[in-house]
Amino acid sequence: xxxxxxxxxxxxxxxxxxxxxxxxxxxxxxxxxxxxxxxxxxxxxxxxxxxxxxxxxxxxxxxxxxxxxxxxxxxxxxxxxxxxxxxxxxxxxxxxxxxxxxxxxxxxxxxxxxxxxxxxxxxxxxxxxxxxxxxxxxxxxxxxxxxxxxxxxxxxxxxxxxxxxxxxxxxxxxxxxxxxxxxxxxxxxxxxxxxxxxxxxxxxxxxxxxxxxxxxxxxxxxxxxxxxxxxxxxxxxxxxxxxxxxxxxxxxxxxxxxxxxxxxxxxxxxxxxxxxxxxxxxxxxxxxxxxxxxxxxxxxxxxxxxxxx
Ligand SMILES: C[S@@+](CC[C@H](N)C(=O)[O-])C[C@H]1O[C@@H](n2cnc3c(N)ncnc32)[C@H](O)[C@@H]1O
Numbered sequence: 001x002x003x004x005x006x007x008x009x010x011x012x013x014x015x016x017x018x019x020x021x022x023x024x025x026x027x028x029x030x031x032x033x034x035x036x037x038x039x040x041x042x043x044x045x046x047x048x049x050x051x052x053x054x055x056x057x058x059x060x061x062x063x064x065x066x067x068x069x070x071x072x073x074x075x076x077x078x079x080x081x082x083x084x085x086x087x088x089x090x091x092x093x094x095x096x097x098x099x100x101x102x103x104x105x106x107x108x109x110x111x112x113x114x115x116x117x118x119x120x121x122x123x124x125x126x127x128x129x130x131x132x133x134x135x136x137x138x139x140x141x142x143x144x145x146x147x148x149x150x151x152x153x154x155x156x157x158x159x160x161x162x163x164x165x166x167x168x169x170x171x172x173x174x175x176x177x178x179x180x181x182x183x184x185x186x187x188x189x190x191x192x193x194x195x196x197x198x199x200x201x202x203x204x205x206x207x208x209x210x211x212x213x214x215x216x217x218x219x220x221x222x223x224x225x226x227x228x229x230x231x232x233x234x235x236x237x238x239x240x241x242x243x244x245x246x247x248x249x250x251x252x253x254x255x256x257x258x259x260x261x262x263x264x265x266x267x268x269x270x271x272x273x274x275x276x277x278x279x280x281x282x283x284x285x286x287x288x289x290x291x292x293x294x295x296x297x298x299x300x301x302x303x304x305x306x307x308x309x
Pocket of ligand 1: 009010011012013014034035036037038039040041057058059060063168169170171186187188189203204
């Protein structure tokens with residue numbers, strides 16, 4: 001089955017989502033994504049009708065607003081994208097830089113959609129004063145308007161009427177996360193993020209994150225986390241401590257683009273941590289899993305029809 005995805009986004013879990021979903025309980029009341037990005041895991045989850053409701057959060061305000069627009073006003077957004085896309089045809093590069101300037105003046109989520117579709121590797125980059133400064137991909141013009149419309153409307157059909165979107169620092173969500181939720185976390189690389197509530201927040205503090213996980217344990221909330229990993233002999237990120245009582249699995253995330261460029265055959269492996277409570281729902285899990293292909297998983301053969309709201 002084809003899962004809709006409007007935007008490419010560096011770090012998206014689009015390809016790994018089917019594998020991650022295998023560790024979800026059979027029925028989820030509400031799936032919460034504190035680091036939603038493009039919401040790839042929620043979209044995949046909705047496509048198989050696995051959760052009743054969704055809460056997508058991201059501290060990047062234009063990104064959170066873009067998710068909101070995709071879900072709630074898909075046609076309006078698709079029309080806006082179509083206009084921008086056609087305007088670029090005379091001078092694609094010049095048009096991109098003008099759109100980027102407009103975005104930096106207005107934070108308009110529709111322009112952000114166009115920039116994400118046109119920029120290098122879907123990689124969101126900001127300068128020191130918080131301006132989006134990624135360059136255009138000169139070989140591509142971005143998704144064609146009809147393709148974009150199909151993807152946007154596809155996501156909207158899956159999530160509209162059952163999804164809340166917020167723009168909070170993840171720690172601010174704690175109070176409203178409930179025992180009956182399932183939380184999937186895919187934080188950015190581990191660094192020190194001093195700027196709360198900043199749209200260019202690019203890393204999280206490891207110790208603060210560990211405290212947050214302890215709080216989730218105390219509240220008896222089941223969760224999964226994509227966190228550290230390794231590529232060849234190199235590791236990235238600190239592992240999470242034993243005190244959290246998590247189970248760590250390794251997922252093959254494919255060959256890194258950097259390794260491919262260097263002609264190496266190194267495979268990136270990512271950790272997926274499962275909380276103790278979630279483990280109680282699992283009878284047996286594999287230690288190492290291979291990246292699945294869409295349609296080959298039993299999970300998707302048993303797909304339930306979703307309700308269009
Ligand atoms: C690795 S990306 C998530 C990608 C996502 N799983 C997907 O499939 O698109 C991490 C996201 O966390 C967001 N983020 C960074 N720091 C955050 C914070 N303190 N609170 C909430 N979101 C944060 C970033 O804006 C980014 O979109």
